[in-house]
Amino acid sequence: MKILILEDEPVHAKFLTKLLNIVLESSIKEIKHVTSIDEADKELKSSPIDLLFLDLNIFGFDGFDILERIPTIFTNTIVVSANTDNAIRAFEYGVIDFIPKPISEERLRLALERHSLFAITYQKGGDQQKNVKSRLLQVDLDRVQNRLLHLMEIEKIYLNEDLTLEVLAEELELHPRQLSEFLNGKKQTTFNSFLHSYRIKEAKVLLLKYPEKNVSDIGFEVGYKSLSSFYEAFKKELKITASEFRQKNSISETT
Structure with missing residues (x-):
């Protein structure tokens, strides 16, 4: 697995690297740390990255800028940030998980499990999908698809300037994270x-x-x-x- 960490504080990047080596052990091929959005942009465009760990405050710059440049449907992303108020916004971009700082080994393991399940469900396919504990396991996906189509095509809910991931998820009787996973995995797009x-x-x-x-x-x-x-x-x-x-x-x- 090739991992890229975008973090402007070396001490946090070093600690995350240490935890990743403990949790993933020999499955890691490379962990690279960059400290600027431009560096991350260059790395993501130069070679395939399996997983991006993204801080949202990079020397005062907005980490969401990298999600605008590199859509999460092409790069699996886990946000690591102390600003938990941005969690819903992050899921609107289709990130797999949002880990609050300070990061713990237990929370990192959970995020990596979600990444693994997501990869099995939406990228590899096959019979393994039946046993995956994704957020959508108990959801009637046909009903969600039909209801979503009705909301967008018939009711034109998108004309509402206050439409957010949370609002649309509520209309679909889903958690925002479930809707994010549905759009990102099933429809290969992000909410935005x-x-x-x-x-x-x-x-x-x-x-x-x-x-x-x-x-x-x-x-x-x-x-x-x-x-x-x-x-x-x-x-x-x-x-x-x-x-x-x-x-x-x-x-x-x-x-």
Whole structure:
């Protein structure tokens, strides 16, 4: 197993490395420690990493930035942070677990067990899935899928600007961690990406259907609280701005 630790305090990284060697023993191939988001970004892009341990406060910079750059569906991530108020936000990005500091061997073992179960369930497949104690073991996944489809396609719950992982999980009668696992494992996406996909799809329809409407008004209409979030999500999804999309498609329709 190749492990990357993003932690700006060497003493914490050293202690985590020590615990990992105790818990995982010979299954570890390499443990690398970096102290900046840019270093982590470079490492994650240069070679496959089995597991990322992420601190959320890197010399004053937001550790969530690395989750924006490297989606957790490609890199299994465990957050290690003293700021437990960020736990739900972390699960919105699809992280496997959130370990509060100071870290303990027992809590680390639990997180690594969850990582192992996740890998067996969603990455290896096979008959082993039947015996996995995932958070979704007792959940009717067909019911969840049908209810989720109804909420998104019929009720268009994504238009609610206050929609969060917690709110959607409550609508589905799930724990936020269960919903995060469902989206990350079953649908290969994160809550944020899932939400953006619906909002941007709706925005595309409105941009062409109502050419007289301002782009900013449409951004708010599809559920965004800020225009910067709308503009950023739209361009990330389509590689062009909302105004360019409208202009390009308007020209196509008239030619």
